Amino acid sequence: xxxxxxxxxxxxxxxxxxxSKNAQLLIRAGFMHKEMAGVYxxxxxxxRVLNNVVNIIRQExxxxxxxxxxxxSLQKKETWEKTNRWSDGEVDVWFKTKLKNQTELGLAFTxxxxxxxxxxxxxxxxxxxxxxxxxxxxxxxxxxRAKSGIMRTREFIMKxxxxxxxxxxxxxxxxxxxxxxxxxxxxKMNIGEKTFVTFxxxxxxxxxxxxxxxxxxxxxxxxxxxxxxxxxxNQEVFTDEVCSDLGVDKKECVEQKSAEVGNIFSLGTKFxxxxxxxxxxxxxxxxxxxxxxYGIGPARVMGVVAELLSDEKGLVWPESISPFHxxxxxxxxxxxxxxxxxxxxxxxxxxxxxxxxxxxxxxFADADLIGCPWRxxxxxxxxxxxxxxxxxxxxxxxxxxxxxxxxxxxxx
RNA sequence: CGGGCUGUCGUAUACCGGUAGUACGCAUGCUUUGGGAGCAUGUUGACUGGGUUCAAUUCCCAGCAGCCCGACCA
Numbered sequence: 001x002x003x004x005x006x007x008x009x010x011x012x013x014x015x016x017x018x019x020s021k022n023a024q025l026l027i028r029a030g031f032m033h034k035e036m037a038g039v040y041x042x043x044x045x046x047x048r049v050l051n052n053v054v055n056i057i058r059q060e061x062x063x064x065x066x067x068x069x070x071x072x073s074l075q076k077k078e079t080w081e082k083t084n085r086w087s088d089g090e091v092d093v094w095f096k097t098k099l100k101n102q103t104e105l106g107l108a109f110t111x112x113x114x115x116x117x118x119x120x121x122x123x124x125x126x127x128x129x130x131x132x133x134x135x136x137x138x139x140x141x142x143x144x145r146a147k148s149g150i151m152r153t154r155e156f157i158m159k160x161x162x163x164x165x166x167x168x169x170x171x172x173x174x175x176x177x178x179x180x181x182x183x184x185x186x187x188k189m190n191i192g193e194k195t196f197v198t199f200x201x202x203x204x205x206x207x208x209x210x211x212x213x214x215x216x217x218x219x220x221x222x223x224x225x226x227x228x229x230x231x232x233x234n235q236e237v238f239t240d241e242v243c244s245d246l247g248v249d250k251k252e253c254v255e256q257k258s259a260e261v262g263n264i265f266s267l268g269t270k271f272x273x274x275x276x277x278x279x280x281x282x283x284x285x286x287x288x289x290x291x292x293x294y295g296i297g298p299a300r301v302m303g304v305v306a307e308l309l310s311d312e313k314g315l316v317w318p319e320s321i322s323p324f325h326x327x328x329x330x331x332x333x334x335x336x337x338x339x340x341x342x343x344x345x346x347x348x349x350x351x352x353x354x355x356x357x358x359x360x361x362x363x364f365a366d367a368d369l370i371g372c373p374w375r376x377x378x379x380x381x382x383x384x385x386x387x388x389x390x391x392x393x394x395x396x397x398x399x400x401x402x403x404x405x406x407x408x409x410x411x412x
Numbered sequence: 413c414g415g416g417c418u419g420u421c422g423u424a425u426a427c428c429g430g431u432a433g434u435a436c437g438c439a440u441g442c443u444u445u446g447g448g449a450g451c452a453u454g455u456u457g458a459c460u461g462g463g464u465u466c467a468a469u470u471c472c473c474a475g476c477a478g479c480c481c482g483a484c485c486a
Contacts, residue, residue: 009437010448011423011424011436011437012423012424012436012437012448013423013424013425013436014424015423015424016418016419016423016424016425016478016479017418017419017477017478017479018478018479019479019480036477036478037477037478037479092413092484092485093484093485109486110486112486141485143484143485144413144483144484144485145413145480145482145483145484147479147480152485200486201486203486209486211486220485263486265486267486293486295486331445331446332445357445358445358448358449359444359445359446359447359448359449360445360446360447360448360449361445361446361447361448361449362447362448362449363446363447363448364446364447364448365447365448366448368447377446379445379446380446381446382446389446
């Protein structure tokens, strides 16, 4: 894309109503716009990153057999009453609304109920199981306090996958597969080394749930990391009993501030019991379906990446989710640059082409702020030296590469 | 939801009980082009409501909004 046609502009100064690094950088660089506290709109660059995150997750969800769907946000009261989650006393994040005829509706903050009810239409035999379904869908949560920029918002897209299995054993097998898929997802976005499978409080049907916690100062959780076991324990369950249960030495664990980037949860038959989601087993008996739920907030992950992988000049995207692979900068050599731009496009290299008539310094500063992995400068100086100047966003030094070798150098 | 802080051009800020200034941006022109260019001209502003006062953007109160801390958080 030509930068001259990009409607967003960068800003030199951070907005004064944002303290968090992720929001400051993402707004300065023109990735998103703040509508109000805890509500952000995504602009072209930001949406490209978000979509890249979504696609990585989608690939892994498909990899474990997830079938993509999209459920409605508007949900009826009766569905939630069966699991006692309609009352504001029980759930304090509700956004509720009404039809013209005064019928009450809720804007879904999660979809266990809706999907369980839906599945009663399709699950009847043991032959129908197991399977899983997932979506990327807007969730509404009336948080008492939105905070940390994009990391805790009132409206956000969530990837939520739900598994439906015949037995607890069958559930456990899927649960482990989901856990592995999650690990791959965070590795692909270059936050794998700082992300730990974290034991957290379970629920009625399992002793623990697993959170994926990324060490990050902007996070809201406190975890205790066991380097030896490569796991962590959430502060809420960090007791002697749990430590011995998991075989970790409590004294060796290191306290860290962290952000929850994902969680996986065994639901047992809580929802299938409430909504009569059963199947007929081989003996002709009706048995409740065993369920699990698995969430990731793509925008929060994007925020964590912005927090962790940025530097004083701006964002530093991993190649896997960068809005563009290359940032091509023309310094008064538009014709040659245009030629290279076309060549890169033909090769399938996603390129942001800075064809604007602005000072070189401004172009460099914008390239650093936007944070694409490869910067390619075309100028008299570079052409005299034999080609274009290539610089990786993570490195200080640059090198001259001939136009013919450019794809070799930066191609994926 | 409790506590604290803050609301000034599009953005970031300054000053002030009496004429609101600067920088960036934006517009026009000329010059300029390897780290956010220069000159000139122009452009735009006191959250809302009430109170005190001769006079309020400034002081007081309320509302609204934003941020931070805490509580809450499948």
